[in-house]
Amino acid sequence: MIALVSVRWLLIAAAVLLGGLLGLSDGRGSKSRFTNMECISYNESFAVFTKCKLNLLGRGRTGAQMYLKLFQLPVKNCWINWSIYRRYNGFRPFLYNVSTNFCQLLENSNVLSFQGLVINAIMTRSNLNHTCPYTHDIILDNLEFKDDFLKNLPLPQGNYKVELRFATDKIWRVQVSVFFEREEL
């Protein structure tokens, strides 16, 4: 009986230890985080960023915060151009360079695709969490970069820049760049 109890405790201790090492417990072991953020409006009669910054959330965690005021509502169609750069003597194109119909992606986001992962992550902290059209300003509220966003992607550690450009009615309107650092544990 005593032997059985101690084996069980040993297993629990091992699980806790492993969980901690792998950063599974509560994200405390995670080193990936946003390191910078930039927002550009190409036409301030169409849209203005009143907020675009990273907040320090403690323990090396950062949250991306953004407020985009839109002056031409509703937004009925939207395209994104994605490109990802990895830093290596300056930022070099790395992964992606495609355009996507954002409204379609929202209606049918495949969680196994890279875009699906990003969109679903954004949804958790944003009022973009419904399908088109949009009839309101766009808010991103302390979105954290979490390792599980990328759990299905073999992204090597390093510094990255993700540049997202958004178009409506076939005109590029705004650009949002986020920089993140990925560290393996």
Ligand SMILES: *[C@@H]1O[C@H](CO)[C@@H](O)[C@H](O)[C@H]1NC(C)=O
């Ligand atoms: C900026 O946007 C406004 C409102 O949509 C439009 O009337 C104007 O032509 C745009 N300016 C440029 C330079 O595209």
Ligand SMILES: *[C@@H]1O[C@H](CO)[C@@H](O)[C@H](O)[C@H]1NC(C)=O
């Ligand atoms: C993206 O693709 C276009 C056309 O395929 C190409 O001209 C452009 O240089 C590419 N940009 C990057 C950053 O790879």
Ligand SMILES: *[C@@H]1O[C@H](CO)[C@@H](O)[C@H](O)[C@H]1NC(C)=O
């Ligand atoms: C994405 O934007 C880049 C940079 O402006 C451009 O060269 C490229 O053609 C765009 N890609 C697509 C697929 O439209």
Ligand SMILES: *[C@@H]1O[C@H](CO)[C@@H](O)[C@H](O)[C@H]1NC(C)=O
């Ligand atoms: C979107 O997020 C807001 C704020 O978190 C929430 O109140 C709303 O119910 C969400 N909508 C959907 C469709 O999930």
